[in-house]
Amino acid sequence: MRFVDLIRTACRNLARRRLRSFLTISGVVIAACLVTLLVSMGIGMRHFMSAQVEALMPSDVVLVVSSQGALQLGLAGLAFGENPQQVAEGTGSRYALNPIKSSHIEEIAALEFVDRVDPYIMFTTWSASRLDGPAVKAMARALPDYQVRARVLSAGSYISEDASGVCIIAGQLVESLGFASPQDALGEEIIIRVRQAVGMLGLPSNTEGVRFQITGVAEPNVQATEILIPQSDAALMARFWAGSDDMYTERMPPSILQVRVGDVAYMDQVTAQVKNMGLGAMGSNEVMGFVGTIFNVIEGLLGAFGLIALGVATLGIINTLVMSIHERTREIGVMKATGACRGTIRKLFTLEGALIGLTGGVFGVGIAYILGAGINELARLTFLSSFVGTQVSYMPWWLLVGVVITCTVVALVASLYPSLRAARMDPIEALRFE
Amino acid sequence: MIIELCDVWRRYSMGNEVINALAGVDLKVGYGEFLAILGPSGSGKTTMLNIIGGLDTASSGRVAVDGHDLSRAGDRILAAYRNKMVGFVFQNFNLQPSCSALENVALPLMFAGVSAGRRSRMAREGLQTVGMSQRARHLPNQLSSGERQRVAIARALVNEPRILLADEPTGNLDTRTSELVMELLISLVRERNITLLMVTHNPYMAEFAGRSIHMRDGQISRELTCASLI
Ligand SMILES: Nc1ncnc2c1ncn2[C@@H]1O[C@H](COP(=O)(O)OP(=O)(O)O)[C@@H](O)[C@H]1O
Ligand SMILES: [Mg+2]
Numbered sequence: 318m319r320f321v322d323l324i325r326t327a328c329r330n331l332a333r334r335r336l337r338s339f340l341t342i343s344g345v346v347i348a349a350c351l352v353t354l355l356v357s358m359g360i361g362m363r364h365f366m367s368a369q370v371e372a373l374m375p376s377d378v379v380l381v382v383s384s385q386g387a388l389q390l391g392l393a394g395l396a397f398g399e400n401p402q403q404v405a406e407g408t409g410s411r412y413a414l415n416p417i418k419s420s421h422i423e424e425i426a427a428l429e430f431v432d433r434v435d436p437y438i439m440f441t442t443w444s445a446s447r448l449d450g451p452a453v454k455a456m457a458r459a460l461p462d463y464q465v466r467a468r469v470l471s472a473g474s475y476i477s478e479d480a481s482g483v484c485i486i487a488g489q490l491v492e493s494l495g496f497a498s499p500q501d502a503l504g505e506e507i508i509i510r511v512r513q514a515v516g517m518l519g520l521p522s523n524t525e526g527v528r529f530q531i532t533g534v535a536e537p538n539v540q541a542t543e544i545l546i547p548q549s550d551a552a553l554m555a556r557f558w559a560g561s562d563d564m565y566t567e568r569m570p571p572s573i574l575q576v577r578v579g580d581v582a583y584m585d586q587v588t589a590q591v592k593n594m595g596l597g598a599m600g601s602n603e604v605m606g607f608v609g610t611i612f613n614v615i616e617g618l619l620g621a622f623g624l625i626a627l628g629v630a631t632l633g634i635i636n637t638l639v640m641s642i643h644e645r646t647r648e649i650g651v652m653k654a655t656g657a658c659r660g661t662i663r664k665l666f667t668l669e670g671a672l673i674g675l676t677g678g679v680f681g682v683g684i685a686y687i688l689g690a691g692i693n694e695l696a697r698l699t700f701l702s703s704f705v706g707t708q709v710s711y712m713p714w715w716l717l718v719g720v721v722i723t724c725t726v727v728a729l730v731a732s733l734y735p736s737l738r739a740a741r742m743d744p745i746e747a748l749r750f751e
Numbered sequence: 752m753i754i755e756l757c758d759v760w761r762r763y764s765m766g767n768e769v770i771n772a773l774a775g776v777d778l779k780v781g782y783g784e785f786l787a788i789l790g791p792s793g794s795g796k797t798t799m800l801n802i803i804g805g806l807d808t809a810s811s812g813r814v815a816v817d818g819h820d821l822s823r824a825g826d827r828i829l830a831a832y833r834n835k836m837v838g839f840v841f842q843n844f845n846l847q848p849s850c851s852a853l854e855n856v857a858l859p860l861m862f863a864g865v866s867a868g869r870r871s872r873m874a875r876e877g878l879q880t881v882g883m884s885q886r887a888r889h890l891p892n893q894l895s896s897g898e899r900q901r902v903a904i905a906r907a908l909v910n911e912p913r914i915l916l917a918d919e920p921t922g923n924l925d926t927r928t929s930e931l932v933m934e935l936l937i938s939l940v941r942e943r944n945i946t947l948l949m950v951t952h953n954p955y956m957a958e959f960a961g962r963s964i965h966m967r968d969g970q971i972s973r974e975l976t977c978a979s980l981i
Binding site (some may be wrong): 318326329651 | 801804806807826827829830831833834835839841845846847848849858859861862863864866867906910
């Protein structure tokens with residue numbers, strides 16, 4: 318029997334039982350749609366997070382803290398944004414970061430391939446506001462120039478690390494601070510207030526305000542409340558916040574270091590060397606790997622959820638084929654009497670199953686594609702409005718093709734047993750079947 | 752001899768009881784012969800036809816068709832044999848209910864791997880020879896019994912088989928239609944020099960045959976040639 322005739326016959330048989338075929342295919346459609354949508358959202362999230370982490374952490378940085386355990390917490394903060402409030406209320410010790418010994422800092426700076434070592438200065442502001450505008454909570458951060466320049470600006474220019482009294486604000490702060498547009502904010506002054514974290518029980522603690530001029534506005538990213546300020550200003554304010562003039566001096570060295578590695582190829586070597594000193598270290602390549610691992614798990618779980626649906630659809634396919642083979646027993650007998658061999662009968666029913674999978678897969682993926690576009694549009698108009706070009710559901714071609722192939726293959730495998738039964742049917746019994 | 756059966760047995764075991772559907776059948780049929788098979792129900796007529804047609808296999812004994820031993824053939828060989836060497840005509844027509852008359856006739860051609868265009872041309876010719884050209888697009892349930900059997904005959908003959916196996920072909924037809932169908936069958940078979948084995952309950956139908964055998968309890972009990980019948 319020719320292959321075109323096999324396909325034609327299988328199609329006709331599916332078309333004969335319209336409602337049943339439709340229902341069986343619908344099961345596959347739902348499963349394919351679910352798998353595609355869920356995995357595409359996982360991929361969308363991965364892209365979003367990777368882009369965020371990439372934007373916030375240049376590829377040549379190794380973060381160093383006093384111990385490996387503390388690193389995990391800090392990393393979570395970096396990848397998923399921070400909650401400023403908790404630190405401001407004096408519970409900053411939650412990170413349990415200890416200062417890194419000066420000798421260690423010197424040792425790291427002396428390592429081959431290490432370009433520069435900077436303290437990672439960061440504190441939660443009590444408030445940030447215009448001279449006469451609404452006050453917001455914000456996270457003040459001092460970054461070395463090479464990191465500041467990794468941020469994408471939507472307006473204005475970068476600040477220099479050794480400047481003073483200038484800042485770059487996060488895109489999301491434009492509106493919260495009461496500016497009409499990023500352009501509008503440029504050149505304006507804001508006051509950043511910091512409050513001593515170590516106030517006595519029941520006693521009001523002191524607050525200090527410092528004026529900064531906005532010279533740049535960053536494109537929106539996950540660090541929605543970030544204000545980048547020069548290092549010297551940040552150190553002064555952090556000392557006030559911590560209630561110690563020793564902060565970021567020899568006596569009280571920083572607890573997070575940012576180590577720039579000159580050649581990205583030596584990231585792992587530098588990381589290992591720092592770890593050998595008993596410190597916690599993680600390169601940006603490792604951070605990306607960490608994010609990747611998280612999303613492998615997330616995508617795996619989402620995919621597995623969809624595969625359960627596909628499993629249920631598979632039972633539907635088996636059921637449909639078993640039923641239609643039973644109904645067509647006599648016809649199978651006639652086919653055998655007129656010259657069909659076992660292989661032909663088997664191929665015919667396997668093809669019927671595969672066609673159910675293929676049709677269901679194609680329509681499922683098609684519907685998922687439309688739904689995904691809808692979700693992206695909805696997100697663009699609402700919660701992702703400030704992240705231009707970000708997609709909640711991201712569907713690479715291999716996902717679409719992969720789901721269709723998976724559905725077809727799974728359906729084909731599911732139909733192997735029913736088709737084998739049909740092929741093995743005794744023609745005499747079949748012809749006698751009522 | 753086109754068909755040679757030599758001590759053919761067909762046993763069915765029902766629990767611990769053994770039923771001999773065929774109990775040592777010896778039969779030789781020559782090329783172009785018309786053999787009528789008579790006998791009471793359950794005597795093994797259908798079983799014998801099925802074994803000759805390659806739908807069933809003998810439990811023991813030798814079954815040779817055109818010099819080829821059927822009992823040694825595998826599924827693919829038997830399928831090709833049923834497709835090209837023999838044609839079946841059943842009492843209950845056994846047309847595919849969802850296929851038109853034309854498609855039913857084309858069915859053996861499809862399994863033979865004939866292209867769609869050639870198939871439909873050959874099937875049309877087949878329908879013409881049984882006088883059913885006007886009904887090509889009809890489904891079996893839109894045809895009368897006589898018409899259905901004509902279509903079935905066209906299907907059995909479309910691959911130009913050497914042997915036609917007809918199991919009570921007029922069993923479901925009224926007398927008048929039976930006669931017409933028989934006339935058609937016999938004229939087609941004679942014209943093409945096809946060997947015809949036909950099971951029938953009707954002694955009148957057997958009169959068309961050159962030879963007739965009677966079966967009883969899985970054995971051939973009596974054999975008559977045309978001359979003695981007339
Ligand atoms: N599948 C089967 N299982 C058991 N016995 C069978 C089977 N098929 C046929 N038989 C028995 O074989 C005998 C011959 O059957 P069959 O060839 O159909 O007779 P006929 O066609 O002459 O009426 C009968 O007794 C029948 O009961
Ligand atoms: Mg019978």
